[in-house]
Amino acid sequence: MPRDRSADDRRLDGWLTATARGSEEAFTLLYDSLSGSVRGLALRVVRDASQAEEVAQEVMLEVWRTAARFRPERASAKAWVFALAHHRAVDRVRSAQAASDRDRRVAEGSSERPFDMVAELVQDRDERRRLYRCLAAxxxxxxxxxxxxxxxxxxxxxxxxxxxxPPGTVKTRMRTGLHRLRECLEAGG
Incomplete structure (x- = not known):
């Protein structure tokens, strides 16, 4: 059951739900209400105004495309959009860091193996499987x-x-769960 939400939260939820049904007007209202906050959140993560603007645009486009995935019983529209924004901003930072690291290695004439997309993909897939196994355990x-x-x-x-x-119980369980997850992953999952 959704908890009691403010009138603003309910309005945003309604706009996002209407956006999922294809309402451009609802999306415009949602965009006008949230894009500035999304840009601000992105700026705190990426620390570059032009990058934050790009992230905000990507997020709002993703909201338009994936609005049907929104579940008001799980989170408010604002929380859902901010979660998308945070994930996208963190991805942008990681991508920039990876590019910077690659450029540095090339500039230093590193003798490391060149970037191998297939090996990287296989490693990511293996890590994801280990994570799911540990999570299931x-x-x-x-x-x-x-x-x-x-x-x-x-x-x-x-x-x-x-x-x-109670929130304290949830925090304790999450802390314990993350600790056990880390132990499982370090043990080879």
Whole structure:
């Protein structure tokens, strides 16, 4: 059951739901209401105004394309959009860092093996499988809060509400779950 939301949250939820049905007017209202905050969030992560603007545009385009994935019973529209923005901004920072690292290695005449896209893809896929195995090995009380937070983008409070548990209990379970997940991954998953 969704928790009581402010009138502003309900309005944003309605606009996002209408956007999922193809309403350009609702998307315009949603865009006008959230794009500045999305840009601000992106700026705090990427620390470059032009990059933040690009991230904000990408996020709002993603909102238009994927609005049907929004589930108001899981999170508010604002939280959902901000989760998309945070993920996109972090991806942008990682991508820039990886490019910078590659450029540095090339400039230094590094003797490391050249970047191998297939090897990288296989390694990423293997790491993802290990993560899923370790996640599945956790008990439900530790696994579910992590999935809701990290895969669904819910805040501690939203996870606590969804599970009908106190926020302190959720935080403890998530901390314990992350610790056990780290141990499993370090042990080879």
């Amino acid at each position: 956790l008990g439900r009380d530790l696994r579910v809060p992590l999935v809701l937070a990290y895969y669904e983008g819910l805040t501690y409070d939203e996870v606590a509400h969804a599970l009908s548990k």
